[in-house]
Amino acid sequence: MTPTITAFERSPDRGKGQARDMRVRWALEEVGQPYDVRLVSFSEMKQAAHRALHPFGQIPTYEEGDLVLFESGAIVFHIAQHHAGLLPGDANARARAITWMFCALSTLEPPIVDRQYAVLQERDETWYTQRLPIVEDRIRVRLGELSARLGDADWLDGAFSAGDLLMVTVLRRLNGSGLLDEYPKLFAYVARGEARPAFKRAFDAQLAVFTAASTGR
Amino acid sequence: MTPTITAFERSPDRGKGQARDMRVRWALEEVGQPYDVRLVSFSEMKQAAHRALHPFGQIPTYEEGDLVLFESGAIVFHIAQHHAGLLPGDANARARAITWMFCALSTLEPPIVDRQYAVLQERDETWYTQRLPIVEDRIRVRLGELSARLGDADWLDGAFSAGDLLMVTVLRRLNGSGLLDEYPKLFAYVARGEARPAFKRAFDAQLAVFTAASTGR
Numbered sequence: 001m002t003p004t005i006t007a008f009e010r011s012p013d014r015g016k017g018q019a020r021d022m023r024v025r026w027a028l029e030e031v032g033q034p035y036d037v038r039l040v041s042f043s044e045m046k047q048a049a050h051r052a053l054h055p056f057g058q059i060p061t062y063e064e065g066d067l068v069l070f071e072s073g074a075i076v077f078h079i080a081q082h083h084a085g086l087l088p089g090d091a092n093a094r095a096r097a098i099t100w101m102f103c104a105l106s107t108l109e110p111p112i113v114d115r116q117y118a119v120l121q122e123r124d125e126t127w128y129t130q131r132l133p134i135v136e137d138r139i140r141v142r143l144g145e146l147s148a149r150l151g152d153a154d155w156l157d158g159a160f161s162a163g164d165l166l167m168v169t170v171l172r173r174l175n176g177s178g179l180l181d182e183y184p185k186l187f188a189y190v191a192r193g194e195a196r197p198a199f200k201r202a203f204d205a206q207l208a209v210f211t212a213a214s215t216g217r
Numbered sequence: 218m219t220p221t222i223t224a225f226e227r228s229p230d231r232g233k234g235q236a237r238d239m240r241v242r243w244a245l246e247e248v249g250q251p252y253d254v255r256l257v258s259f260s261e262m263k264q265a266a267h268r269a270l271h272p273f274g275q276i277p278t279y280e281e282g283d284l285v286l287f288e289s290g291a292i293v294f295h296i297a298q299h300h301a302g303l304l305p306g307d308a309n310a311r312a313r314a315i316t317w318m319f320c321a322l323s324t325l326e327p328p329i330v331d332r333q334y335a336v337l338q339e340r341d342e343t344w345y346t347q348r349l350p351i352v353e354d355r356i357r358v359r360l361g362e363l364s365a366r367l368g369d370a371d372w373l374d375g376a377f378s379a380g381d382l383l384m385v386t387v388l389r390r391l392n393g394s395g396l397l398d399e400y401p402k403l404f405a406y407v408a409r410g411e412a413r414p415a416f417k418r419a420f421d422a423q424l425a426v427f428t429a430a431s432t433g434r
Binding site (some may be wrong): 056057067068069072073074078102106107110113121126130131134145146149 | 342
């Protein structure tokens with residue numbers, strides 16, 4: 001059965017692939033599962049029909065027969081559990097890969113999202129220039145620790161996994177901030193993720209949506 | 218094999234059960250799995266020996282034979298996967314319960330932690346009183362949406378699950394803020410979680426650590 005995901009009709013990142021549908025598209029491409037996409041506008045996202053799928057009025061959602069899921073992490077996990085290629089077969093290695101999934105979303109993403117809130121919503125506040133370095137230093141602490149753990153390895157724990165997939169998409173939210181450039185090992189790690197053919201196919205698919213919306217097609 | 222978890226030698230919440238070891242203790246109590254606890258000080262947490270277990274120098278960790286895990290969400294998931302009682306057997310219901318696990322940690326916890334950062338680390342900044350209401354309004358949006366989805370149900374999706382366990386512990390981090398009182402359904406939901414015998418056993422165990430540390434025993 002072909003699953004259907006939702007994505008922004010017009011992504012606020014202008015096709016840079018930082019919206020959370022990118023994670024789900026990438027996971028589906030890694031495992032070779034075709035999918036349909038239903039685009040939703042910002043106003044549709046907040047209406048009852050969409051909230052029945054996603055209580056917080058966001059994207060992505062995932063529909064497959066009777067099953068409806070939200071939360072990009074949970075959707076990627078569902079895909080990884082039902083297809084080979086995103087989680088190791090060995091039980092302990094699998095538990096560690098799942099740990100990196102939670103780590104990407106619980107430990108790395110929150111301070112990175114906090115920075116985006118500051119830049120997007122608090123830019124005109126009197127405290128903006130004074131507080132931004134505090135927020136960025138919190139991110140640096142996490143990046144330094146992550147870089148130390150990654151070391152010279154290609155991926156966080158053995159072969160590429162759903163943990164790396166989520167971590168790369170979380171770190172990509174720093175694009176344009178300059179912060180990732182301070183950690184060459186993480187910069188190279190993100191580049192390795194972006195070089196995967198499945199990433200490129202997913203990226204091109206979400207970019208095509210933005211391009212079509214922009215040109216009115 | 219009895220697993221060993223780590224917890225604060227002296228919890229900064231003074232035994233209120235808001236530290237992340239509480240989630241793991243509660244999950245272990247729900248499934249009836251005995252466990253050992255190794256207490257770590259703040260300085261030990263940041264040293265190489267502990268960072269080998271937890272790259273970000275935090276608690277809790279989980280050791281079981283050769284397996285080492287960190288991230289409370291991943292540890293609770295591991296426990297739920299290997300014991301009955303925290304995830305439904307039906308595949309779709311199980312995927313939805315896992316969605317609520319990710320939701321608790323990715324959608325609800327970040328703004329709640331942001332408020333704790335503000336209160337603990339930015340209280341003396343000039344912007345504190347002006348910015349706090351902004352942060353609290355972000356939390357209110359999420360609480361309102363969660364309350365609407367919960368409605369008059371006891372738990373988020375059918376029977377109590379690991380998703381409820383994580384959600385209740387995340388909402389408990391609002392204790393003392395007054396915010397939860399604005400959402401009677403969520404207030405009652407948290408109280409239902411706290412009334413579970415397994416919660417009480419876990420709470421008492423972490424409180425005993427703090428009490429012992431305080432009285433010098």
